Amino acid sequence: MSDQEQADAADDAEEAESEEATEEETGGLQDGDFVRIAYTIRTVDDGQVIDTTDEETAEEAEIDTEEYEFEPRIIAIGAGHVFPSVEEALIGQSVGDTGTIEIPAAEAFGEFDEEEVKTVKADKIPEDDRYPGAQVQIDGEQGRLETIIGGRARVDFNHPLAGEDLEYEYEILEEVDDREEQAAGMLGMYLQEAPEVRIETVTEEEEVTVESDDEDGEPETETQEVENEVLYIEATPQMTMNQQWMFSKQQIAQDLMQRLDLDKVIVEEVIDGGGMGGLGGMMGGMGGGAGGADIEEALEEADVDADELVEELDEE
Structure with a gap:
């Protein structure tokens, strides 16, 4: 081995040791990690429960358990899904860790004005x-x-919890690596419901700019096949009417693409039910269904003989 090769090998070994030492120093959860977390938030002064993932705790606090689903949430650390003080506390933590963080009013819902x-x-x-x-x-x-x-x-006009210091009690249940679970979890944080999602690798044709062989020529475009990572979201009626989604869907989609390394988000609207019965009233105007009598009346008003029209169509 030459002197240069030995020097390069030594540099590589030193770099590897440095990276390993850094990982040890920054062990545990980091910014960008997804975790499933159980939590309960109370006011410091009187212990009033204002949010929880535990149904029993909600029942004790006389919170309507029929209107909401009480289950642990998936959050992305660093995405603003929880208070900044909580995010800071989660950095370096491990699955199974618990803690209680006090959130000052200014960081929670603001001071009373x-x-x-x-x-x-x-x-x-x-x-x-x-x-x-x-x-x-x-x-x-x-x-x-x-x-x-x-x-x-x-x-x-203050927020109902303005001026209240809060207590955030949490337990880290698991780290979430599945991207579909991550996507559903993020949507759940935004919309208070987790719609059905799937991620597919899709081959699509896209126009790309290529340099011309001629030095003085202008750049040209050509169609190439590219593989895109696409998130499909099945939109429920509740989701399409959700105000957070209606006003912020572009921002939500951008956040999903950035954090999950996606190329595109496609929202699929699913309409259940069969038959074409509902179209009759639309086609028949204000008078109801578009039945045979309505069609004949329309032909008479247009001075068209129905039998003659049928014969002409048969001849064609």
Whole structure:
């Protein structure tokens, strides 16, 4: 072995040792890892449960267990799925680890702002909602009605948990490596439901720019076959009407592609039910189904003889 080869081998060995040492120093979960986590969030002052993945805890807190699914969530560390303090605590942790993190109000739902408690005209509030504690919407802002006297109402536009320090209790159940599970988990965090998903490698034809053989020639385009990693999402009616999806689907798709190394996201709308019965009313206009009588009436109005039309069609 030459001196240069020996030097190169020594450099490679040193680099490998350095990488191994770095891995040991930064062992455990890292930014970008996906984990399944169980958690319960309470207010520090009175221990009120405001969110949990545990159904028994929800029942004890008298949270409606029929409206929501209580099960551990999949989160991507570093994606903003949990509070920053929690993400920091998860770095370096391992499966099976537990912990409790205190989240200051400023990081949670903000400090209470007295200026967000405003007096408005009572006629801006529907009569059915004119009672203390009612959730009301005024000029596009969501608030809680505190008092109403005569023609004036006092409304608190702070978040209901503004000024509350929180306690985040968690357990790391497993690391999630399957990309379809990861995709479903991310969608679940965004939409509060996890639709059916699948990832496929699809061969598609795309136009690409290639350099011309002629030095003075302009670049040319040609069609080439490329393999794309595509995420298919089966859109449920609930998903298509979800406000978070309606207003942020481009951002959600971009986040999915970036974190899961995808080339494309395709949303498939599935419509259940059979038959063409529903089209009859549309084709028949306001009068109902497009039956034979309706067709004959339409032909008569157009001064067309139905028998003559059939004969002409047969001759063709």
